[in-house]
Amino acid sequence: MRRRVLFLAAGLVLLTPYLCQAASEAVALLTEIRAGQGEVRVKLMGEADWKAPLPLLSLRAGDQLRATQNAAAVVLFTGGQGTVTITPGNSPYTVQPPAGAASRESPPIVGTLSRILMGKKKDLNYVPLTTRSAKQPPLALSPRGGKLLGPPTLEWSGSDRARYAVRVFGPQGLLWQQSDLSRRPLPYPASAPALSPGVAYRWELETKDFPVEKGQFSLLAPREVADVRQTLASLVPAVLPGYPKNTIVLMRAGFLLDKELLAEARQELLSALARDPDEPGLHLMLGEVYEQTGLPGLAGEEFDEAQFLSSKTP
Numbered sequence: 178m179r180r181r182v183l184f185l186a187a188g189l190v191l192l193t194p195y196l197c198q199a200a201s202e203a204v205a206l207l208t209e210i211r212a213g214q215g216e217v218r219v220k221l222m223g224e225a226d227w228k229a230p231l232p233l234l235s236l237r238a239g240d241q242l243r244a245t246q247n248a249a250a251v252v253l254f255t256g257g258q259g260t261v262t263i264t265p266g267n268s269p270y271t272v273q274p275p276a277g278a279a280s281r282e283s284p285p286i287v288g289t290l291s292r293i294l295m296g297k298k299k300d301l302n303y304v305p306l307t308t309r310s311a312k313q314p315p316l317a318l319s320p321r322g323g324k325l326l327g328p329p330t331l332e333w334s335g336s337d338r339a340r341y342a343v344r345v346f347g348p349q350g351l352l353w354q355q356s357d358l359s360r361r362p363l364p365y366p367a368s369a370p371a372l373s374p375g376v377a378y379r380w381e382l383e384t385k386d387f388p389v390e391k392g393q394f395s396l397l398a399p400r401e402v403a404d405v406r407q408t409l410a411s412l413v414p415a416v417l418p419g420y421p422k423n424t425i426v427l428m429r430a431g432f433l434l435d436k437e438l439l440a441e442a443r444q445e446l447l448s449a450l451a452r453d454p455d456e457p458g459l460h461l462m463l464g465e466v467y468e469q470t471g472l473p474g475l476a477g478e479e480f481d482e483a484q485f486l487s488s489k490t491p
Contacts, residue, residue, distance in 0.1 A: 215246030257288035323439035
């Protein structure tokens, strides 16, 4: 990922016009910005200038978007009323909600998720990122709070040359431990003591010369797991024809965040970014996950990338 410094003044200048838009007035949400060899720009109603949009920007009726060359943008309408893709062919596009009620083909959760996504933090005003030390301190990445659909897969960052030890604790003390580990995802094994829904667990990561890192998690009850999986099954391209794939990923991630399923939201976004690393909205949502899990440095990197990708010029 590109490493750049976020400047306080620049962040405030970019952010101010968008914060003035009341969420209650919004009729749509900008979910995808594909710059390609061109650019995507927005002109808010009542303003004279075209500007680079922030990802997940709330849009009111009368706002305009335009795309040049092979650039494109996707707008998700509130209330489950579908999407529209803005290209050079239909630019400039004036935002107007589709006539009629919500699409009968869209599950009811789609209308709810557009509002959930509008509530996500879009403040890209972060302190400058410091240069990483050559000796990388370990970070417990996941899980770091929130709930899980099943036993955890423990993930951390750090030096590839270091060896690590992990321990999982329950209310009665140590449940399971393993040492002399390399840096790779580590599933909680089936041979370890079973984990119970609704119980608060914690895990620790230890390596030489650094403080112990800690994370927390709990498991959903089977009925809750079934409900979550049923909703996720309705948020797939086969059920949502016409919804672009990254917009669906954002809806899935927004749903998972709303349910406090932080580790699952992170995996959803990382998988999408592996396929499409240049989508600003995915970086913004991943930054939201890292912010909620107490990793401000990683959050700042994702917010930085989101701002860069959404404002770059040919």
